[in-house]
Amino acid sequence: MALALLCHPTGHHNAGWLHPSTQAGASTDIDWYRSTAQLAERGLFDLFFIADTPAARTSNLEAYSRYPLFMNVFEPVTLLSALAGATQHIGLGGTVSTSFTEPYNVARMFASLDHLSRGRAAWNVVTSANDFAARNFGLDKLPPHARRYDRAREFVDLVGKLWDSWEDDAFVRDRTAGLTFDPAKQHVVDHKGEFFTLHGALNIERPPQGHPVIIQAGASDTGKELAAETAEVVFASDATLEAARRFYDDLKGRMPKFGREPEALKVLAGKPVLIADSQGEAEDMYQTLQHLIHPVVGRMRLGMDLETDLSDLPLDEPIPEDRIPRNSNFHKAYFDKIVEMIRSEGLTLRQLYLRYERGNQTLRGTATQVADHLEEWFTAGVADGFMVTPSLMPQGLERFVDGVVPELQRRGLFRTAYTGRTLRENLGLKRPPNRHVAPAPAMAAAK
Ligand SMILES: Cc1cc2nc3c(=O)[nH]c(=O)nc-3n(C[C@H](O)[C@H](O)[C@H](O)COP(=O)(O)O)c2cc1C
Structure with a gap:
């Protein structure tokens, strides 16, 4: 099974920052993030993930001062770039909104992160969901939900085209021939769409993963359509096995109409967890x-x-x-x-x-009980893995890494060492071929 960590610096629980085991200033402490990412890597997690919104709230401050949601946080790609140098195997995923950026910026940032981390970058595509963010980018309010998703679709498509604007081996660096790159291997993107106009190529070579991994967490009908068309990892958020099955089957069932195989998308069920020595505790x-x-x-x-x-x-x-x-x-x-x-x-x-936990429910129990639960969901085929969100950090992650991971390994459900070099390889996702390069002839055809 795949495991990802949704890293809230003081934990997933709304009151986590008040608990003495958490570090109140963690959200802007690079040492804290470094040691936490290394801890997740010790637990052989596939992915370390940072959520985001591009706004501090500016009203109702009495409430936000008691629960500082995104009020004082690092910008995700900047943070993940620093973590790339502190880790070697774990994937590094972060949220960037399609409502307030341009495809060129995002394609370039994640291509850079993918090179910095040698193939471990992942982009969580969100359309954003608060008017505070809209007001930082020249709008009074968020555009309508469906419009945001229309923009997101064109956005993701363009980002993919930009990642393919150079062939993998375009930069030949041939001193003898005096060529840094082969001009025939640049493919200019020429796009005039509903939301974006772009003519150009990325000024960085194709990412090691071909395309950094695309994550999505939209759960509305429109969100699921976009995920079925474009996402490779989806964060789900259901409390019961039946609801998880409905979501899983629904999402994977939407993929064939986009010409995609169900294995090209990994559904990670969100699991807020609180682990102790006994269920009572x-x-x-x-x-x-x-x-x-x-x-x-x-x-x-x-x-x-x-x-x-x-x-x-x-x-x-x-x-x-x-x-x-x-x-x-x-x-x-x-x-x-x-x-x-x-x-x-x-x-x-x-x-x-x-x-109310956004459709989810905190799983509370011993490490063995948590492992039992994950095994049940995984073997029932309602999740390809889990997005773990400890109620308290880093305590909850330590307990997961030292208690749940060995239990899953003992049961043959989780890796005992990283086997892939890139996030894609660890997740079992194919590396996308460049759309401008003809596929190698199949063996049969070559005979
Ligand atoms: C694990 C997880 C992480 C998410 N991270 C973000 C995030 O960082 N920023 C954001 O604006 N929304 C985030 N979301 C919200 C989703 O992108 C999406 O808005 C939500 O699931 C509702 O989808 P809908 O608008 O299609 O109904 C996250 C959701 C989940 C389950």
């Missing part, structure tokens, strides 16, 4: 963290995904139906999940914000 730790969630943060986190202000509502009563917005424009899948919970479970506002 894990549950106690979880409840301790839950009690640390300030109500102002609980309301804000829920209101953010429900796309409405919940600050005037009583905590111990259900959210009235007339407070549910008619449409959503941020993360559609999360919005739908909250609405479903409001309508089906009759929870109070407080119960709802304590229960």
Whole structure:
């Protein structure tokens, strides 16, 4: 199975930064990131992943000051470039939004990261989901969800074309012939589309992986369409095996119409985990963290995904139906999940914000129990691997690496050494051929 780490510096839990085992200043501490990436590499993880949004929040600061979501963080590609020098095997993935950048920038950054890391780069394609980000780039509000995905589709296509703007062996560096590159092996991209106009080639040679790995986590219908067409890794987020199976089958079932094989995409099920020596201890730790969630943060986190202000509502009563917005424009899948919970479970506002984990549920137990759970999902064929998100960092990662990984290895479910040189090779993904180079003739044809 594949394993990725979603690295929140103080852990996945909203109140993680208040826990004494975490380091409050970790989000801008390169030493912390270096040792954490090395720890994940010791655990033979495929991928170290950084989420992002290009904005600090500028209103409701009372709430954000109690849960500093992306308020003080490194820009992901800059950080991953530094980590490339501190690690040797683990993949390095980060989020860059297609709504606020240009394809040339992104193609160049990830090509550079792929060279810096010798073939370990991955780009998480997101369309962004908050108006704070929009306002940093000349807009009042995010464009509509469907428009953002239209732009993302053209964006990803262009980035791929730019990565193919040089053939693999274009830079010959032939001193005898006096040629640095073979002019016939440059392929200019000439594009005039709905969102972008571009004429040019990348000023860096083709990435070691051909294309850095494309990640996606969109869970709406539109998001799944884009993933089926373009993604090679998808982060899923379901709490139950049945829901995970539906998502997995749905996503892989959409691939053939884009001419893609199901194996060309790895679904990694998101797993928030809290590991302790006994189930009781894990549950106690979880409840301790839950009690640390300030109500102002609980309301804000829920209101953010429900796309409405919940600050005037009583905590111990259900959210009235007339407070549910008619449409959503941020993360559609999360919005739908909250609405479903409001309508089906009759929870109070407080119960709802304590229960809601963006469709997921923290797995709490011993290392063996966590391994059992992962084995069950993996062998049931509802995930190709897992995106592990410890509630507390780095403690949760240490427990995973020292407890769960050996257990998975003992069961023959996880590698005992890195075998590939690149992230693609470790994930079992093919290296994309350059679209301008005719495939080598098949053996049969050559006879
Ligand atoms: C593991 C994981 C990581 C994600 N990382 C980011 C991120 O870094 N930035 C972001 O804006 N959205 C991120 N998302 C949100 C997704 O890109 C997407 O918006 C969400 O799944 C809802 O999809 P939808 O808009 O298609 O409904 C992440 C989702 C998951 C499950």
